[in-house]
Amino acid sequence: MAQYQDELDPITGRKELVDGANVTFHDVTEAVARPIEVPSSRWWIAFIPSVMLLGVYLISIAYLLYMGTGIWGLNNPVAWGWAIVNFVFWVGIGHAGTLISAILFLFRQKWRTSINRAAEAMTIFAVICALQFPTFHTGRPWFIYWPLPLPNQMEMWPNFRSPLLWDVFAVSTYFTVSLLFWYVGLIPDLATMRDRAKTPIRRFAYGLFALGWRGSTRHWLNYEKAYMILAGLSTPLVLSVHTIVSFDFAVSQLPGWHTTIFPPYFVAGAIFSGFAMVLTLLLPLRAWFKLEHIITIKHLENMAKIILLTGTMVGYAYAMEFFIAWYSGNPYESFAFQNRLFGDYWWAYWIMVSCNVITPQFFWIKRIRRSVVWLFILSIFVNIGMWFERFVITVTSLHHDFLPSSWDYYSPTVWDVSTLVGSFGLFFTLFCLFVRYLPTVAIGEVKSVMSIANPHYHGDGAHGERH
Amino acid sequence: MSKPLKKKTYGLLAEYDSARAIYHACEQVRDAGYKVWDSHTPFAVHNLDKAMGLGPSVLPWIVFAMGMTGASLAMLLQWWTSTIDYPIVIAGKPYFSWQAFVPVTFELGVLFSAFGAVFGMLGLNRLPMWYHSLFNSERFLRHTDDKFFIAIEARDPKYDPQKTRELLERTGALHIEEVED
Secondary structure, three states: OOOOOOOOOOOOOOOOOOOOOOOOHHHHHHHHHHHHOOOOHHHHHHHHHHHHHHHHHHHHHHHHHHHHHHHOOOOOOOOHHHHHHHHHHHHHHHHHHHHHHHHHHHOOOOHHHOHHHHHHHHHHHHHHHHHHHOOOOOHHHHHOOOOOOOOOOOOOOOOOOOOHHHHHHHHHHHHHHHHHHHHHHHHHHHHHHHHOOOOHHHHHHHHHHHOOOOOOOHHHHHHHHHHHHHHHHHHHHHHHHHHHHHHHHHOOOOOOOOOOHHHHHHHHHHHHHHHHHHHHHHHHHHHOOOOOOOOOHHHHHHHHHHHHHHHHHHHHHHHHHHHHHHHHOOOHHHHHHHHHHHHOOOOHHHHHHHHHHHHHHHHHHHHOOOOOHHHHHHHHHHHHHHHHHHHHHHHHHHOOOHHHHOOOOOOHHHHHHHHHHHHHHEEEHHHHHHHHHHOOOOOOHHHOHHHOOOOOOOOOOOOOOOO | OOOOOOOOOOEEEEEOHHHHHHHHHHHHHOOOOOOOOEEEEEOOOOOOHOOOOOOOOHHHHHHHHHHHHHHHHHHHHHHHHHHHHHHOOOOOOOOOHHHHHHHHHHHHHHHHHHHHHHHHHHHOOOOOOOOOOHOOOOOHHHOOOOEEEEEOOOOOOOOOOOHHHHHHHOOOOEEEEEEEE
């Protein structure tokens, strides 16, 4: 490391995951807890527009319940429309949170500790948004319990051979397990908030949910085991969820849907879009809450690399779909793909390719990976591209299937748009409430990866004495 | 009722300020033969359970049992509903087309395992427990921030107010106090 030593390189440079000299445990607690205890007025700048968007969502849903799904642009061949597009989009967003919290944990990627809390929160809120769409798409959401295997007066049972039913089990399990995982991670930090609380209401509220946690080593023993098991369970779970979501398409007979590449392709796309959303949320958060020394540029760069990897996988999947459409010699399959490129929805296809295949390739350049502005702009492009991917998949295959007599053109109505835009209001409102009331960074976990947390730390590391 | 109520003692609470200090202190308390004691740290200090001489957690067995229960119940439910209670031919498949039942079996296995992990962990830790004697100590509040504690309970057979305090002093405790029950 003669002339050029990259201070952020994990091998040649520093080993510290928290930036700055002589950061103590107390500094970490302060950095995370202060913004919650002494809220910044800038929080309202994010919260008020979010609540207004939430209002748009509630109005859209109220009108939908009053009128029925006819207010959406659904027609006879395209019965799935934006509701399913949005559902797959939001579920996919959630997957990055689980990847960060579970898969990176199993791979002992210690850098995840500063971003996992916010990413898991994002997962839960994204799945809440996702669950809205199939619920209201049923047209009679008060019967949404029908897919559950409950004994009933009709003496009927759900069809367990249907991918849509698998989806009910997959997504509801995913939501429950993500919520439990998130809550288990929160318990020690809620105890920190309880012990710092100055007002009785705060002490009661945090204390109630901290369950009387007292940092006992006998407790940590079971706690860490539970955490590792939950990570081990979430890893196959997250892969299964988007696999099963892709089965909704792949198990049908429709050209463009009936392909075996769908499960891995959907999972890669989900992680791709989810990391983009993590960047979209964390870049403002770390600046506003002054967490740049905990969520460091190295973290952002690592996420950019994952976006590059998964984005390239998605690009490969696009190419492979085309190759197989041609190589299979199936005329319907070939037509479906020609129709995607040059048919009625050519514009959606090319938006998707530009955003998902070209955009991530910018992350080969180190300067872009480390530029907050570039990261933010490119993450928005990825979000847009991945929404269009689901639109292309859902709509192009449905609108032109086997018989030209059943072809039709699908276009959304203003209510489709307001429901999608409004769902972002739901998402951002929940996220704003999260950053206002809960520790956005896993305080205890960040402390545990600092070098002073090592019981064999002697204070004679590369950073000099600490006393 | 003329005599004032005698306050009961929970035990001695010793405070340390680094992971390293508590690690070696725990080794000494363990070697002195105490059994009813605990250490309290703001994060899971690596291998501190070994320094305390604790055995492994039994949680994995609970999770395994729960996971098997969930998966078995799911397969049983699907088998019973589609062959016994409501047999109906779908897509020309046999009644018990188990391949199609794998996703739900997997999901319920994971769901039950997760319940086992979370509620098993809380049960083994006797949580929630909103009152605990240690919370009577003002200094103990910093156990979730940057301080490390050892608490030796008065009901430990080896507990002796004087000798135990001396032991804790030898381990390099910064502060020692008696906590009320």
